[in-house]
Amino acid sequence: MQDEDEKDESLQFSLNYANNFNDKGHKLTVDYQYNASNEFESADIFDTNLEFNSTKEISVDNLFQADYVLPIGESAQFEAGYRGNFQDLTSNYLVVAPNLDPRFNPSNNLEFTQNVNAFYTQFGNKINKFSYLLGLRAEITAIDINLLTTQENYKKRFTDFFPTVNLGYEVNDDQSFTLGYSRRLRRPRSRFLNPFENRASETVISKGNVNLDPTYTNSFDLGYLNRWGKLTLNSSIYYQHSTNNIVRVNREEVRIINNKETNVLVREPINLASEDRMGFEFNANYNPSRKIKLYGSFNFFQFETNGEYTYDITNPTTNTVKSVTQDFDAKNTSWFTRFDARVSLPLDIEWQTRLFYRGPRSDAQSDTDGIFSANLAFSKDILKDKGTLVLNVSDVFNSRKYVTNAFAPSRENPTNISNQTFQWRVRQVSLNFTYRFNQNKSQKERNQRQRDDDGGGDEF
Secondary structure, eight states: OEEEEEEEEEEEEEEEEEEEOSTTSOEEEEEEEEEEEEEEEEEEEESSSEEEEEEEEEEEEEEEEEEEEEEETTTEEEEEEEEEEEEEEEEEEEEEOTTOOGGGOOOEEEEEEEEEEEEEEEEEEEETTEEEEEEEEEEEEEEEEEETTTTEEEEEEEEEEEEEEEEEEESSSSEEEEEEEEEEEEOOOHHHHOOSEEESSSSEEEEOOTTOOOEEEEEEEEEEEEEETTEEEEEEEEEEEEEEEEEEEEEEEEEEETTEEEEEEEEEEEEEEEEEEEEEEEEEEEEEETTEEEEEEEEEEEEEEEOEEEEEEEOTTTOOEEEEEEEOOEEEEEEEEEEEEEEEEGGGEEEEEEEEEEOOEEOSSEEEOOEEEEEEEEEEEETTTTEEEEEEEESTTSOOOEEEEEEESOSSSOSEEEEEEEOSSOOEEEEEEEEOSSOOTTOOOOOOGGGOOOSSOSOO
């Protein structure tokens, strides 16, 4: 069992500039955002022997973005822009365990720097009932990892190009078809690149992999939209092919614990050969009145992973080495669904609800239970609409828990079976106040479009 405390301090500010050259959409916008966070975590691990660990992490992020939009004629538009994301992070991890073998003490210091410069452009046009959007994004990435404890340095440099093609055809005002292709990437976060260990118990260890590369995905989708008055239905079928797919693998090691040879489960992310995913998505919007807006979605997919992983097990007593190869070929199905509701209550109070459920899934080494979560929010504008009070309740039923059964080295012949329950954050209640200077509340957020940076948004 692990009892953990966490303290976070964060600071954020942003600057925005907008120049509307005319009222036809010709404009230039420039944004700068600064984020700084100071996080301290400490945990007591109640195992055969009491352990203590702590992590102090300081992160500074700078974001620069500039977007230029030029309408051409009545139906065409050209866009270009730049996005620079610069992150500096330091992490100090300390473990105090009386019976820990010094060879496996994971205490460490890490410096992590990631700079991403992205340049993008797109052009769209509509000709009668046919429309198209063509885009291209180029990204230049530089990553530096400095392991102060072992005095090791790693550098990663790569340049990638990501095209996008979207085609559309309007049957009439209420029906349309779309066909799209895009190439995207997911970068591993810093914790996935940190090769030092993090202990959940004496026999359950997790660690990163400094040799991880991003996952690249080619996506194809065919969509159909239909409107019936206040109801809009949007459905699509899709196929995605990913290379360098990042997965967490479970492998075993033999270590000396309490003067005995003991099997230890080590969880580590690696790049597998590929993953193919195909499925369908169904979205529905229903707005029965101006005060009630409802949204629901359902996504069902089949995924197939191919690849194998080979590693060595060293006996700490005899120093003999045994090679183990794990087959990660797997084929399974899963699904997730979401429901959102926004209702205007008396006294101009806005009520928002979000329900989410992700179905269970299995792969070559683990079974993961389904996850349900519910969020509530109530907001009210005050001070002549210049201020807003928001009450948030996150994970109302405290149910957002990841429950996993893991098998190592394989599901068919396991020598180590573990059951883990992980909860990133317990139910939270917060009250926020926002005051706007010289800004209209109804000002729309800018579209993300092609310029979006998919830089590790997923926690693999």
